[in-house]
Amino acid sequence: xxxxxxxxxxxxxxxxxxxxxxxxxxxxxxxxxxxxxxxxxxxxxxxxxxxxxxxxxxxxxxxxxxxxxxxxxxxxxxxxxxxxxxxxxxxxxxxxxxxxxxxxxxxxxxxxxxxxxxxxxxxxxxxxxxxxxxxxxxxxxxxxxxxxxxxxxxxxxxxxxxxxxxxxxxxxxxxxxxxxxxxxxxxxxxxxxxxxxxxxxxxxxxxxxxxxxxxxxxxxxxxxxxxxxxxxxxxxxxxxxxxxxxxxxxxxxxxxxxxxxxxxxxxxxxxxxxxxxxxxxxxxxxxxxxxxxxxxxxxxxxxxxxxxxxxxxxxxxxxxxxxxxxxxxxxxxxxxxxxxxxxxxxxxxxxxxxxxxxxxxxxxxxxxxxxxxxxxxxxxxxxxxxxxxxxxxxxxxxxxxxxxxxxxxxxxxxxxxxxxxxxxxxxxxxxxxxxxxxxxxxxxxxxxxxxxxxxxxxxxxxxxxxxxxxxxxxxxxxxxxxxxxxxxxxxxxxxxxxxxxxxxxxxxxxxxxxxxxxxxxxxxxxxxxxxxxxxxxxxxxxxxxxxxxxxxxxxxxxxxxxxxxxxxxxxxxxxxxxxxxxxxxxxxxxxxxxxxxxxxxxxxxxxxxxxxxxxxxxxxxxxxxxxxxxxxxxxxxxxxxxxxxxxxxxxxxxxxxxxxxxxxxxxxxxxxxxxxxxxxxxxxxxxxxxxxxxxxxxxxxxxxxxxxxxxxxxxxxxxxxxxxxxxxxxxxxxxxxxxxxxxxxxxxxxxxxxxxxxxxxxxxxxxxxxxxxxxxxxxxxxxxxxxxxxxxxxxxxxxxxxxxxxxxxxxxxxxxxxxxxxxxxxxxxxxxxxxxxxxxxxxxxxxxxxxxxxxxxxxxxxxxxxxxxxxxxxxxxxxxxxxxxxxxxxxxxxxxxxxxxxxxxxxxxxxxxxxxxxxxxxxxxxxxxxxxxxxxxxxxxxxxxxxxxxxxxxxxxxxxxxxxxxxxxxxxxxxxxxx
Numbered sequence: 001x002x003x004x005x006x007x008x009x010x011x012x013x014x015x016x017x018x019x020x021x022x023x024x025x026x027x028x029x030x031x032x033x034x035x036x037x038x039x040x041x042x043x044x045x046x047x048x049x050x051x052x053x054x055x056x057x058x059x060x061x062x063x064x065x066x067x068x069x070x071x072x073x074x075x076x077x078x079x080x081x082x083x084x085x086x087x088x089x090x091x092x093x094x095x096x097x098x099x100x101x102x103x104x105x106x107x108x109x110x111x112x113x114x115x116x117x118x119x120x121x122x123x124x125x126x127x128x129x130x131x132x133x134x135x136x137x138x139x140x141x142x143x144x145x146x147x148x149x150x151x152x153x154x155x156x157x158x159x160x161x162x163x164x165x166x167x168x169x170x171x172x173x174x175x176x177x178x179x180x181x182x183x184x185x186x187x188x189x190x191x192x193x194x195x196x197x198x199x200x201x202x203x204x205x206x207x208x209x210x211x212x213x214x215x216x217x218x219x220x221x222x223x224x225x226x227x228x229x230x231x232x233x234x235x236x237x238x239x240x241x242x243x244x245x246x247x248x249x250x251x252x253x254x255x256x257x258x259x260x261x262x263x264x265x266x267x268x269x270x271x272x273x274x275x276x277x278x279x280x281x282x283x284x285x286x287x288x289x290x291x292x293x294x295x296x297x298x299x300x301x302x303x304x305x306x307x308x309x310x311x312x313x314x315x316x317x318x319x320x321x322x323x324x325x326x327x328x329x330x331x332x333x334x335x336x337x338x339x340x341x342x343x344x345x346x347x348x349x350x351x352x353x354x355x356x357x358x359x360x361x362x363x364x365x366x367x368x369x370x371x372x373x374x375x376x377x378x379x380x381x382x383x384x385x386x387x388x389x390x391x392x393x394x395x396x397x398x399x400x401x402x403x404x405x406x407x408x409x410x411x412x413x414x415x416x417x418x419x420x421x422x423x424x425x426x427x428x429x430x431x432x433x434x435x436x437x438x439x440x441x442x443x444x445x446x447x448x449x450x451x452x453x454x455x456x457x458x459x460x461x462x463x464x465x466x467x468x469x470x471x472x473x474x475x476x477x478x479x480x481x482x483x484x485x486x487x488x489x490x491x492x493x494x495x496x497x498x499x500x501x502x503x504x505x506x507x508x509x510x511x512x513x514x515x516x517x518x519x520x521x522x523x524x525x526x527x528x529x530x531x532x533x534x535x536x537x538x539x540x541x542x543x544x545x546x547x548x549x550x551x552x553x554x555x556x557x558x559x560x561x562x563x564x565x566x567x568x569x570x571x572x573x574x575x576x577x578x579x580x581x582x583x584x585x586x587x588x589x590x591x592x593x594x595x596x597x598x599x600x601x602x603x604x605x606x607x608x609x610x611x612x613x614x615x616x617x618x619x620x621x622x623x624x625x626x627x628x629x630x631x632x633x634x635x636x637x638x639x640x641x642x643x644x645x646x647x648x649x650x651x652x653x654x655x656x657x658x659x660x661x662x663x664x665x666x667x668x669x670x671x672x673x674x675x676x677x678x679x680x681x682x683x684x685x686x687x688x689x690x691x692x693x694x695x696x697x698x699x700x701x702x703x704x705x706x707x708x709x710x711x712x713x714x715x716x717x718x719x720x721x722x723x724x725x726x727x728x729x730x731x732x733x734x735x736x737x738x739x740x741x742x743x744x745x746x747x748x749x750x751x752x753x754x755x756x757x758x759x760x761x762x763x764x765x766x767x768x769x770x771x772x773x774x775x776x777x778x779x780x781x782x783x784x785x786x787x788x789x790x791x792x793x794x795x796x797x798x799x800x801x802x803x804x805x806x807x808x809x810x811x812x813x814x815x816x817x818x819x820x821x822x823x824x825x826x827x828x829x830x831x832x833x834x835x836x837x838x839x840x841x842x843x844x845x846x847x848x849x850x851x852x853x854x855x856x857x858x859x860x861x862x863x864x865x866x867x868x869x870x871x872x873x874x875x876x877x878x879x880x881x882x883x884x885x886x887x888x889x890x891x892x893x894x895x896x897x898x899x900x901x902x903x904x905x906x907x908x909x910x911x912x913x914x915x916x917x918x919x920x921x922x923x924x925x926x927x928x929x930x931x932x933x934x935x936x937x938x939x940x941x942x943x944x945x946x947x948x949x950x951x952x953x954x955x956x957x958x959x960x961x962x963x964x965x966x967x968x969x970x971x972x973x974x975x976x977x978x979x
């Protein structure tokens with residue numbers, strides 16, 4: 001295939017070239033005239049499976065032929081059967097071993113990191129060990145690091161790194177270590193006995209030490225060659241000479257090639273084109289090459305920019321989308337991809353932003369276009385992954401209502417038996433939980449719920465028997481935790497009447513999840529003991545680190561690629577999405593163990609390496625025949641910063657008006673604005689909405705038939721009838737009730753209920769004992785234990801009550817009367833109106849003179865006298881009821897006083913002395929109010945007189961508040977059937 005030479009053989013293809021296609025063309029040209037079996041003896045090493053698949057597809061386009069051996073570079077360690085090399089340690093085992101060291105470190109130094117970061121730190125250490133082995137950095141290099149000029153943090157981390165460095169000196173290497181051993185052995189063997197058949201390394205930049213070592217060894221073979229992707233043939237020699245320091249030039253797209261050339265003793269001029277075919281748009285390659293010059297030499301723009309030709313030609317196939325938001329960017333990209341599908345173009349979106357790619361895929365779904373997404377999705381986000389995470393939470397935390405319903409509704413739960421009946425019971429259980437505010441449902445609550453309906457009993461009994469009674473406490477061997485986890489997951493997936501594990505381990509995602517859990521079970525003996533709280537993030541991290549691709553009927557011409565696959569090319573249209581700094585390129589990940597200077601001193605890769613690789617991917621992709629550059633000007637939080645490469649490109653073009661750069665840039669923006677305008681028109685298309693629905697809703701005041709209007713209300717609803725009549729209409733007439741949250745919290749309503757029960761219980765005691773204070777606090781503790789399932793809330797509320805108990809007991813002792821009625825119902829019938837008022841007072845005392853004192857306890861601020869006079873008439877109405885004999889146990893009695901007793905942070909009593917004139921006025925006001933709502937044309941207006949404009953009603957969405965304003969007049973609207 002090649003003529004003999006004494007120097008390494010290095011070829012390349014320019015940015016924008018269809019690398020796999022030109023690779024195949026060059027290979028066929030060089031193999032022309034050889035027997036068919038000669039092709040089968042060629043070995044090609046590539047760096048991605050997509051590249052591997054495409055090369056095979058291109059080789060078979062012209063008909064059947066013998067194919068070369070196309071392998072992944074990373075598969076060398078698994079495929080090479082070299083005697084004397086130990087097998088690699090499974091990655092999971094290594095991480096478990098390191099995690100134990102990190103766990104001991106955190107036990108000794110808890111200020112180093114939170115325990116939730118245990119496995120993230122273990123992963124970062126494992127990656128560091130992999131990197132050291134891949135770059136050939138011995139453990140001794142850590143000993144030689146000088147941290148005297150660094151902070152104590154780095155000294156402490158270095159001591160731990162030296163401990164972990166023991167893994168590097170073991171006979172059992174990691175996968176990266178064995179890869180390097182294989183490459184070193186092959187290099188030695190090839191030097192002594194080189195293969196006679198051609199060996200190629202294609203598509204790699206040599207950014208990793210082991211890969212660069214392999215490329216050097218292959219390039220020196222008699223029939224070996226390296227084909228580089230995206231080599232900048234337009235960059236002048238002085239610029240190449242400036243790429244001599246990693247500290248200064250690591251982020252340049254061509255730096256890796258300069259380092260590789262130095263390694264082989266070659267100059268850029270020694271790199272030969274693999275195929276005699278120019279780049280798709282040579283003028284654009286020259287423009288981008290100049291734009292991406294290293295920062296110290298961007299002054300060359302002034303000199304070389306004036307001599308740059310073909311700027312308009314370079315920009316002709318470029319479009320620049322500068323969207324106002326990520327959503328607008330995604331929709332504009334989707335519209336361009338839809339146009340490509342309609343025109344028969346092969347189009348690819350290249351972006352590192354997985355959120356953007358998911359938004360684009362969702363937008364394409366409206367046209368039933370499913371893109372071929374190369375990344376798949378994390379196993380943790382698949383159905384089995386989510387299910388396993390939910391089940392792991394059951395081991396670590398007390399079962400909450402939210403966690404239970406989430407698990408019951410999961411599609412894999414009860415997937416082996418009668419799932420329809422399971423969903424029916426789950427829905428009924430959720431409604432029961434919401435209505436009764438069960439924060440932590442247990443086996444007893446499930447059995448109590450099932451007692452009313454016998455058909456629920458088997459299902460409830462199954463669920464009560466499967467769910468853990470309590471979270472695991474203390475540390476357990478990892479093997480036991482994994483066994484518990486899998487057994488519980490399979491039992492929940494099996495269901496009440498199933499015979500296997502349901503659909504848990506089926507399909508691609510289920511099989512991948514089973515493989516992960518089986519591997520974890522095999523390696524669990526190396527993981528020591530963990531608490532259930534540590535096990536949950538551990539399993540989540542493992543599932544998050546694996547990806548699964550589920551089969552879909554994807555569109556053959558619409559792809560979503562990662563940035564690495566920009567080297568594959570082969571698309572008519574390339575869209576570079578998410579071109580903002582922090583996204584592309586992403587900010588270098590923080591290293592908790594070594595800073596930049598320490599990495600450079602140890603001979604490890606610098607953080608800027610990832611930026612340089614991303615820059616090379618950008619240079620490759622932007623040179624495609626037709627390209628769209630896209631970014632969002634703002635994200636959800638703030639203004640964004642354009643990607644440094646896009647910024648350089650636009651600045652350079654804007655500074656070349658003599659060459660038409662500014663006009664070309666304006667054309668790029670105009671083409672992008674066209675797609676944004678189309679996206680905006682699409683989102684703003686309301687033609688399908690009826691004219692009536694386009695008008696804002698008026699402020700409603702529904703007028704139901706008189707027969708439907710309430711004939712009975714409690715005194716607490718009178719304030720609602722005054723302040724927000726619409727709430728009475730929706731709640732009492734329509735019988736609409738807001739569901740309690742699935743995850744209830746210890747709110748003010750519950751605190752008030754508990755306080756009332758505490759004082760009711762205490763007041764009902766025949767003898768409070770010698771120490772009423774202690775008795776009251778003990779009563780509160782018992783009520784709190786029974787009614788409040790949150791330990792923190794119990795402690796807090798007990799402490800709040802303890803602060804006011806002395807004040808309350810002193811106030812209670814000064815009262816002249818004694819309690820005669822607590823929490824007993826009464827009613828008052830209004831003759832002629834067909835209306836009954838009901839009440840359930842907190843407490844009524846009888847004074848020695850026979851008059852009554854009505855009390856109501858408040859955990860917040862009691863209503864003021866003005867509020868009572870106009871709105872909060874609860875106690876005044878209870879006084880009217882008592883004087884009219886509304887409480888049967890008391891009979892008609894005069895009322896002396898009503899009092900709101902506030903037991904908040906600042907105890908306060910708001911008392912009102914009752915006079916015959918006040919009760920008569922209150923009763924007359926009630927009768928006028930009820931009579932007013934007996935008029936057929938009297939509506940129930942929304943938010944009539946709420947205390948504050950920002951107050952929220954349960955029925956604001958029903959009244960369409962927001963379409964109307966508080967200053968709008970209510971519009972009476974007859975509703976319901978006429979009598």
